[in-house]
Amino acid sequence: MKLVLASNNTKKLKELGEILTPLGWELIPQAQLGVPETDEPHCTFVENALEKARHASRLTGLPALADDSGLCVEAFGGAPGVQSARYAQTTADDPKSDARNNAKLLAELGERTDRRAHFVAVIVFVRHADDPQPIIAEGEWHGEILAAERGMDGFGYDPLFYIRELDQTSAELSAEEKNRRSHRGQALARLVERLQTRR
Secondary structure (H helix, E strand, C coil), X not given: CEEXXXXXXXXXXXXXXXXXXXXXXXXXXXXXXXXXCCCCCCCCHHHHHHHHHHHHHHHHCCCEEEEEEEXXXXXXXXXXXXXXXXXXXXXXXXXXXXXXXXXXXXXXXXXXXXXEEEEEXXXXXXXXXXXXXXXXXXXXXXXEECCCCCCCCCCCCHHHEEECCCCEEHHHCCHHHHHHHCHHHHHHHHHHHHHHHHX
């Protein structure tokens, strides 16, 4: 099945592709089909994911897959949340930067003792742009924020996201282990299950 991925994030494409390709899905990034990014104006993950999926499907005529994901920090009441990728941006023209986002997170957490956090991923699949029954799947991955980065793999907040039972950050896990445990991996597994039961 050909699916357009409503994202231009190459690392996200790789991560999703590693999970979906063995299932016989061909994931095509929207940039390859000339689809520009759309605005993400909503305050919830599910609304932004649905906006992106409908946009990509409308412009390509293909079924579309979109996710909206981010880091929710308990001490910040769930922030940065849907603003996770743009956390350190000061203007709309500012480029996104994992390094600046991580630096800002550490600075704002400071010496706080409550460093609990969780990743959220909401994945939306639409058969067409006006699909009245999109499939929506969600995953959460709980951990805490370290005082300094550890690990060389992953992206985003992975080097700061510590999983106590593993004594590793997300950036220290193998791709296979991360895909099995992560918020995105959980959401994709639920999505696949829903797709299979719909047939």
